Amino acid sequence: MSRSAAGYHHGNLQAALEDAALDLLETTSAAKISLREVARRAGVSHNAPYHHFGDRAALLSALGVRGMAALLAAQEEAVRAAEGTVAQVRALGLAYVGYAAAHPQAFALVFDPDYCAAGAPSAEMAPLIARNEELLGSLVGALVQEPGWEGRDPMALSAALWSTVHGMAQLITLGHLPPEAAESALDALVR
Template sequence: MNESLERSKGKPYHHGDLRNALLQAALELLTEGGAAALDLRKVARKAGVSHAAPYRHFADKQALIAALSEEGFKRLAERIQSALQEAPDSSYAQLLSIARAYVGFAVDNPWLMREMFSGGVINREAYPDLYRASKAVFKFYVEAVRQGQARGEIVEGDPGELAGVLWSMLHGVSILVIEDQMHPYADGPEGLESVTRSCIERLYTGLGRS
């Protein structure tokens, strides 16, 4: 968990840490009861502050959800970046590392993942910081494709379009897993690894140069 969001139970937030305390409280409520549990008054109560305190940072519930989604994309980016740093220098290995990071993040943060992509709830482009955070994640996919093309390991084509194929597959698998629609194939760590690896192998068969 991001250290800036950690908060000891029962301890009040420290001066200057109100926004992080509110976000952490919101994340806990989201995990406990889904999006329906998010309410600025409930968040304030969870954080141990006055009902008016959240409005210093969030104009309304939509702004709070945008901030939560932004934090989610930042955490996802950190997870993907960390995975890529440990991956061997080959396109297949990098794609598999990205896939493991993405699917693993979804499994560990199902409600946050759902909220990050609930386009019907908020207009992402209306919140510049959220929009930039989501695009930062997509850049990892684009760069992986570009590097693969430069090595002659991935077919030619618009890197952004090919990266979109990768993201679509990763997100589809992730949502199916967290909605328990991949039973029994994705059951347990071994099942999840098998499904993730299989998807990348099939995708790479299409993207990779034989």
């Protein structure tokens, strides 16, 4: 009734604004997205957004939550489709990198401390990150019982794998590594 119906005053802003901003995120870095431009695209005055987001940062932060949710979903889907522990770890990593390559600005936003990460751990972001850590953690828990991986510290291994995959995503979106390098580089460590 009150939420997300389709006929308030103007329509359903909040979502319309997020959609407009998400469009801009396809081509523009978060830092260069202006609240007024988003409002323009949504067809409202430059002040309407303030009734749905306390702040420009709050809008971007909401976008970050969407991005993190998509990133997590991509990993879960990939893991589900793979068979065997090692293959699942690889699939998770490639999904992570794949999401970053497909949506570089959104990926960057998710890990931008000015809006999302340590600086503003929104109540909705934290559980998503926790779920992501659990997903990786459970996989690594299984991995350390596979031949060739026995006896490794699961915590350290999780941290290392997350780092590798995150760094790869970053370096590829920055153009420092070619996208095709992901698979072979991952295989160089996880095999």
